[in-house]
Amino acid sequence: MVSPSASKPIESGDRFVLFVHASTDEWVWASAVAIAAELRRDLALRPRSRLLLSGGTTPAPVYQALAKAPLDWPRVDVALVDERWLLPDDPDSNARLVRTHLLHHHAAAARFEAMTQSGRRIEEAVAIANAHAQQPTAVAVLGMGDDGHTASLFPGMADLDRVLASRQSYAAVDATGCPGARNWHRRISLTPAGLAAAHARVLLIQGASKRRVFEQALADGDVKRWPVLAALGGGEVPPLQVHWCA
Numbered sequence: 001m002v003s004p005s006a007s008k009p010i011e012s013g014d015r016f017v018l019f020v021h022a023s024t025d026e027w028v029w030a031s032a033v034a035i036a037a038e039l040r041r042d043l044a045l046r047p048r049s050r051l052l053l054s055g056g057t058t059p060a061p062v063y064q065a066l067a068k069a070p071l072d073w074p075r076v077d078v079a080l081v082d083e084r085w086l087l088p089d090d091p092d093s094n095a096r097l098v099r100t101h102l103l104h105h106h107a108a109a110a111r112f113e114a115m116t117q118s119g120r121r122i123e124e125a126v127a128i129a130n131a132h133a134q135q136p137t138a139v140a141v142l143g144m145g146d147d148g149h150t151a152s153l154f155p156g157m158a159d160l161d162r163v164l165a166s167r168q169s170y171a172a173v174d175a176t177g178c179p180g181a182r183n184w185h186r187r188i189s190l191t192p193a194g195l196a197a198a199h200a201r202v203l204l205i206q207g208a209s210k211r212r213v214f215e216q217a218l219a220d221g222d223v224k225r226w227p228v229l230a231a232l233g234g235g236e237v238p239p240l241q242v243h244w245c246a
């Protein structure tokens with residue numbers, strides 16, 4: 001159960017709101033409730049709502065909890081924040097993670113868009129993702145690596161300048177030489193423009209080192225060194241919701 005205090009932010013401003021949770025269980029449920037609340041709000045406003053999800057090692061238990069939320073899932077389009085250039089059934093693909101952990105229980109009724117498909121070139125996959133991104137996004141769920149990357153925006157990536165400046169929502173990226181990208185260098189990523197277009201952005205992070213990285217990024221302020229800064233709010237863009245537990 002989520003205690004009422006769990007949803008009280010400890011730090012808030014126009015760029016981000018930080019929720020600190022006392023346990024992993026609390027983090028899982030409070031994060032799932034926050035995402036479900038954004039979707040519910042959006043579903044009340046339009047015929048279909050769009051949910052963008054990240055991969056990585058962090059979000060699986062949140063997706064499992066979210067799958068049990070009693071939402072009008074047949075009206076939800078689930079798509080990806082980013083994808084490694086792998087087929088959607090590859091065990092290391094973000095699509096596989098979403099299928100395995102989210103598309104069950106109530107959420108089995110959602111419509112899922114994988115980005116990759118056998119025979120599809122990366123340019124085509126990006127064009128299709130950008131066409132889908134014409135629909136408004138209710139909520140984008142993000143992760144952050146220990147190197148400060150979010151989505152597939154990696155510090156030191158060769159074409160980071162181009163991707164940061166892109167007006168398109170998605171771009172193909174080459175993260176060769178970026179340790180945070182591990183073995184998957186060719187990827188498709190949401191851009192800062194795509195991030196800013198989401199009505200809500202929720203960052204899921206766990207552990208002392210990720211909290212330090214987030215604070216270092218804020219203190220430094222250089223998005224090229226800390227691409228997670230591209231997810232912050234400000235101006236017209238609502239604050240990033242950050243859910244953290246130790």
Ligand SMILES: O=C1O[C@H](COP(=O)(O)O)[C@@H](O)[C@H](O)[C@H]1O
Nearest residue numbers: 054055056057058143144145151
């Ligand atoms: O490679 C990726 O990593 C990030 C962060 O992952 P984590 O394992 O540190 O939780 C993830 O958000 C992104 O979607 C994924 O492609």
